[in-house]
């Protein structure tokens with residue numbers, strides 16, 4: 067551990083103590099030596115006794131900066147680990163921070179472009195349009211085409227700060243992992259590593275630009291989502307230049323109502339967008355908080371979304387996707403047994419789980435949902451409640467699904483805000499059923515054959531040779547197997563013989579010892595002991611030596 071991480075570690079602990087977060091630790095984690103170290107190294111008192119634990123953690127993370135803010139946001143989706151109160155507080159973490167000096171922004175932009183701003187842009191505005199913990203956004207006009215653009219530039223030295231914090235987090239996670247032992251299923255190192263991949267992606271604006279280009283291509287011609295045009299040649303790791311969009315922030319319901327936006331259609335399109343990105347494209351925007359989503363001002367009766375900030379994108383493997391879709395469908399059909407089965411099949415809970423007990427627990431979570439009015443049912447919470455239930459049954463934490471949960475919660479919150487009567491089930495179910503049919507039906511089989519056709523036509527001429535080689539190999543293998551079997555049988559015979567001799571020698575030696583105690587049978591005792599020794603020697607020498615077959 068470097069001196070810088072030690073110093074940062076000290077600062078982090080000080081901030082946590084300042085918010086009295088040591089009070090919430092169970093006494094088993096604060097033995098006398100920890101309390102003594104706290105008293106002698108950190109002279110801080112909890113100055114926020116009036117606030118609840120979740121709020122104190124939120125404030126501490128806000129003070130600690132971008133890495134902790136985003137980590138807190140991610141943790142807020144882990145209701146399988148945190149209580150509702152803590153998760154809700156963490157979900158409120160905001161990373162709006164005071165802007166940094168425009169002169170610094172200008173020099174950072176020019177360093178990336180390798181040219182003065184004025185040579186490429188007109189009307190560069192020194193007052194930022196927005197300023198977040200990782201970057202700052204300025205407006206300008208592109209000289210070459212006269213179009214309005216925004217320049218998103220990273221904060222000075224943000225990479226060093228993020229890397230130092232991540233190093234420390236990983237170190238702590240490794241300690242926690244060791245402390246919890248090999249059997250723990252929380253996998254803190256994996257959680258931090260997963261988070262690390264996410265936040266490091268945000269630090270590279272070139273990557274964000276490429277993500278935006280890919281997402282835009284996936285939704286070309288769509289009437290549901292618009293992604294601003296990215297000027298790829300002007301994008302660099304610390305700078306991104308893109309079309310400036312004019313839209314209404316999705317959280318501004320008043321403005322949306324004022325222009326007569328069709329909110330029902332908009333909410334339904336939100337759900338459709340989520341499922342299309344996850345299931346059709348396997349490339350989903352995983353940072354869909356309201357600050358990143360705007361609504362078109364054009365044709366409000368047929369509104370579309372405008373998506374910004376493609377720094378965090380998610381994808382699931384084929385198995386997870388299939389499992390997830392089946393899980394949702396089983397839930398729609400109230401097939402709790404299937405849900406329980408799916409958890410075991412996908413390896414989320416151990417195969418030793420009592421399926422019937424788990425099914426009952428799942429039923430307890432899901433059934434009350436169906437008795438509620440639709441606008442009170444939360445899709446995301448059902449999933450989270452299922453995770454929490456599964457935790458009692460030894461759940462394995464699935465980092466790849468954390469992003470998805472977070473996205474689902476955002477989408478749902480959004481849909482509910484736009485159109486509270488939104489019938490999530492009716493909107494999502496046909497989509498999922500269609501997707502499942504495409505995955506398992508004859509159409510899916512035909513598609514798979516079609517996809518693999520070039521591969522097979524390429525390999526076909528090699529078939530006769532391959533068959534001949536395999537037959538030869540098979541014959542050789544058969545011979546080898548026969549030899550192995552023979553060797554194994556010989557080994558067993560030897561082992562039996564040796565065991566028989568050793569046991570017999572033991573019997574003879576015991577008898578000899580007993581006879582030795584009676585003076586009139588001394589010659590018999592000597593004979594038994596002698597025979598025992600000879601038989602033992604024979605047994606020992608005849609034992610099989612080579613265990614390799």
Ligand SMILES: Nc1ncnc2c1ncn2[C@@H]1O[C@H](COP(=O)(O)OP(=O)(O)OP(=O)(O)O)[C@@H](O)[C@H]1O
Nearest residue numbers: 161196198200201203216294309310311357374375
């Ligand atoms: N193309 C654009 N057109 C107009 N405004 C934009 C554009 N891109 C970004 N903004 C404005 O800048 C704000 C911050 O942008 P963005 O979300 O990309 O930054 P960020 O640093 O990644 O923030 P966060 O991580 O908190 O989402 C947006 O909420 C929006 O108001």
